Amino acid sequence: xxxxxxxxxxxxxxxxxxxxxxxxxxxxxxxxxxxxxxxxxxxxxxxxxxxxxxxxxxxxxxxxx
Amino acid sequence: xxxxxxxxxxxxxxxxxxxxxxxxxxxxxxxxxxxxxxxxxxxxxxxxxxxxxxxxxxxxxxxxxxxxxxxxxxxxxxxxxxxxxxxxxxxxxxxxxxxxxxxxxxxxxxxxxxxxxxxxxxxxxxxxxx
Numbered sequence: 001x002x003x004x005x006x007x008x009x010x011x012x013x014x015x016x017x018x019x020x021x022x023x024x025x026x027x028x029x030x031x032x033x034x035x036x037x038x039x040x041x042x043x044x045x046x047x048x049x050x051x052x053x054x055x056x057x058x059x060x061x062x063x064x065x
Numbered sequence: 066x067x068x069x070x071x072x073x074x075x076x077x078x079x080x081x082x083x084x085x086x087x088x089x090x091x092x093x094x095x096x097x098x099x100x101x102x103x104x105x106x107x108x109x110x111x112x113x114x115x116x117x118x119x120x121x122x123x124x125x126x127x128x129x130x131x132x133x134x135x136x137x138x139x140x141x142x143x144x145x146x147x148x149x150x151x152x153x154x155x156x157x158x159x160x161x162x163x164x165x166x167x168x169x170x171x172x173x174x175x176x177x178x179x180x181x182x183x184x185x186x187x188x189x190x191x192x193x194x195x
Contacts (some may be wrong), residue, residue, distance in 0.1 A: 009126060010080075010155055016175025017082035024178055036194055050175065 019046035078124040105130025125152035
């Protein structure tokens with residue numbers, strides 16, 4: 001595994017953690033919770049960053065060898 | 066597995082945040098006992114002295130020992146163990162393993178809470194809810 005592969009893998013991991021926790025916060029927040037908008041923004045940004053990562057490295061994103 | 070029966074899960078990942086997320090995803094189910102480990106070596110120690118496990122959830126790519134090697138070793142101790150691979154490199158899994166064995170599945174990272182729960186339920190009881 002090259003350093004680039006490892007960095008991509010680790011970066012994707014971190015983004016997945018952010019998205020995963022924000023998804024749970026959103027699922028558990030009541031409709032009236034004033035923080036909902038904040039959770040949605042975090043979730044949206046993490047999803048966009050994951051999409052960007054896949055676009056930047058389309059061939060390598062899931063084929064490190 | 067009978068409905069309502071306790072479920073013991075060993076989760077293994079070298080990234081603490083992923084383990085924290087797995088714990089958060091499963092933590093509100095009182096039937097589940099979750100044990101975690103940050104490496105294959107630590108996981109094997111847990112398996113050797115821990116309670117009977119129902120399912121191993123493991124990252125595929127880890128330093129020292131990769132997830133498929135860990136699963137192979139654990140299965141020599143506990144042949145009936147179910148294995149769920151967490152991976153963002155599913156095709157690499159199939160480089161090492163040309164097929165998944167019975168009782169094995171994989172889940173792409175990043176995963177959702179529902180996706181993780183459904184994958185565990187499918188492995189353990191053959192339906193999408195425990």
